[in-house]
Structure formats: C-alpha cells, structure tokens
Amino acid sequence: MVLKVAILDTNALENKGSYGRLVGLLRALDFTLPNHEVTVYHRYYDKAKKERIEDLKKYHPKVEIKRHPWYNEKGSLIATTMAYVTSFSACALKQAYNRIRSEKTSLFSDFDVIIDLNLIEPDRFNDKKIDLVNVFGQLFALLSIWNTALSNKEVIICSATIGPYKNPVLRFLAPRILNNVSLISLREEFSRDYLESIEVKRPKIQVTADLAFLMESDNKVDCNRVSSKVLDVEAGGNAIVGICPAAMMNSRLSEDEYIRLISDVSEFLIKDVGAKVLYIANTFQDVGLVEKIYQTVNNPGKSRIVPFSSSATETKAVIGLCDLFICSRFHALVASTSMGIPSIGLVSYSYNKFHGIIGKMMGQEEYLLDIDQTFDYGVFFKELRLKSEKILHDRESVRVNLLENCASTKKQALVNGYLIKDLVLANV
Secondary structure (H helix, E strand, O other): OOEEEEEEEOOOOOEHHHHHHHHHHHHHHHHHOOOEEEEEEEOOOOOOOHHHHHHHHHHOOOOEEEEOOOOOOOOOHHHHHHHHHHHHHHHHHHHHHHHHOOOOOOOOOOOOEEEEOOOOOOOOOOOOOOOHHHHHHHHHHHHHHHHHHOOOOEEEEEEEOOOOOOOHHHHHHHHHHHOOOOEEEEOOHHHHHHHHHOOOOOOEEEEOOOHHHHOOOOOOOOHHHHHHHHOOOOOOOOOEEEEEOOOOOOOOOOHHHHHHHHHHHHHHHHHHHOOEEEEOOOEHHHHHHHHHHHHHHOOOOOEEEOOOOOOHHHHHHHHOOOOEEEEOOHHHHHHHHHOOOOEEEEEOOOHHHHHHHHHHHOOOHHHEEEOOOOOOHHHHHHHHHHHHHHHHHOHHHHHHHHHHHHHHHHHHHHHHHHHHHHHHHHHO
C-alpha cells in the first residue's frame, strides 16, 4: 500500500534553512516509510525561481510540488493578507460544509497524513520591538493549522519551535488550535515547556531535533573546483573563514553598526590571522546585506561572496571548506556544526532555538554570543576576537566534539520519521 503524505512548507525554495528542513523530512520519510508519495504545498510557489524547483526535483524526483491552497506570499503584507483571507475563507467554508455533511474534503481527501513545517519562530524574533510581518505570519500559520485540522486527517506539526507568543490574540488562539492536531514534534525543550504552560495537552508531544541536521552536503560538488575557480580560494592554504550575516537584528544594534561589526571582525581575521573570508547569504533577505559588508571591507584579494545562486547543498559543501564559521543565521549554523566546522553564533533573534539546539544539543554554548539589550560594541567585539582565536587554536578538539554530538542529534532528528510512521500505520 502506498501512503500519501502532504507537506505544508514554508520557503524551502528561497531560504536554504527551510530547504534543509524539507529535505531532512524527506530523508526521514524515505528511511522510515519506504512506500510513500509526497506532495509539497509551497506558499512561495508563485515567487520561486524555476531553477530552485528543479534543484529539489534533482535530488527528490518523485516529490510533487504545488501551490499552497490558501497561503501564498505576494509582493507585500497587504497583498498577502488579502489573498490569504480570500482563499482561506473559501477553503475553510468548503471544508466545514463537507465535514457537516460527512463528505470527503476536496483538499486533502487523498492523503493519509498532513505534515506542517510552518511553526519555526516566536512572534517576536528578538526584543520588545513588534514586527507586524512576523505577527501576521504566526497568525496565518496558526489559522492554517486550524483549517487543515478540519480535513479530519491526521495533522502533524513537525520539528517545530513554538512560542513564546507575546501577542494576546496569538496567546488566545494557540492552545485552542494546537490541541486539535494529532502530534507535535519539537526541536528544543523550551517549546515543550511553553506548550505545557499554555495547556496544550491533547496531542502527543515529543522533543526530537531539527530536521536540517539530516540534509547532507552535495558529495558531487568538486569543492576544490568551487573554491579555486569560483571563489579563488586555495583549499589547504591559509585559514578560510565563512561569515553568514542576518538581516534580522536586535533593535539595540542598527544595520550600520552591524555592518561595522562584521567588517571589523573581517579585517581582524584577514590582517591578524591571515585568513580568507567567504561571505554567505543563507536567505534572499540577506543578499543586500552581504553586498554592503563586502563593499565596506573592500579587500577583494582576501574576501569573496559565495553566489546566492548556489543550491543549499552546494552552499553546505562550501561551508565544509571553512576552518571557522561565524554565523548569525540559525540554519547555516546547523549546516556548519553538523559537519564539525568550529563555529561561533552571533545570536540576535529566536534565542531559545539557538541556545536549545546549538548550545545544548550540540554542546556549543561557549561559542554563542548574544546580541541583546545589554549589547556594548567594544565589549562584544573584544569577546568575539578572543573566541575566534580560542576556537581556531582548539579547532581539532572542537571538531571531534561537534561530530560526536551531531551523531546523536541526527538520530534524534530521525525520530520524526518514526513518530510519523507510528501515527500513520496506527490509523490506516
């Protein structure tokens, strides 16, 4: 019997971290559910570049990718909201009507299980600053889960970070919606404790790990060719340091100051350590920021930008060339630590997942530096320099420790597949 799986995706075609989560889920399903078919409903389908879809299909040719039935990102928050409200209302009414009449729904009637990957952040990324885009995003994600639950199918929230919700509307809705799903797997313990505090008790809840740990780098990528021809970096030469910035920033640190921080640490690494620096944008939001940092450093002989056109697996392969990785993006940090690359996290958003996953699961709390309301430029930069020197000095022992911790973390990530298998087979 072929089991049919629907995956409600975030932005796997333009965000390399989301791509890692999706591919990790596909690998977990391949390992635990050999006879299955997957359809990915993608909310950035209309905005995705064709080559991104082709890249995913290259590694997973049997996966079908479709437009999300009601959650489709447009050019602005207003346009997205209008499209969402219209499509969502039509789908919800139709599903509710069919449910009352005990008829199969037209949306998910062919599927055995629906897996949602959209709960990945709190409603405030960093500090007291309210981000309307993120608040609406969390609202849309919760309402989508409610709409999906109307299908009378098994609904799974997979490898999630949930809360904390500061917005009163989200706090009110969250337990009422989340108690209607069948299973919630979480990627860190903070979310488990939060769900308990808001009395989400009905579904089975289990802490696993982030699915992106299961994404492998592209073994077919000729790293020497990429490093020498594309990036003009000699593998095995001077130290190679990758730097991955993030456009999401604590309000205590302006973009100009952040550019200054990354530029200053780049110049330290180039002049004092003799390193070559590779700048990597892990999401489309960070491309412009990387350009600004590169132009500020203005040292083309010692720095390069990894083309954003590189696939997620190619980007991970390039990260694997690094002797040190300094990173503000969570999933880029997952990529580096999963390969044993000594890494320093500059944590400016979603503190719980950085510290719960990279800090606790991967044992790297010492190398996570928070950018928060106590931020002082001089103190922070001095600590970053010291940490960089220390981790480069201890890189072999750090690498061994990372690979040991990653082996157990990958096993935990694979538990997602077993949980899905047990739930599906119990209800077939």
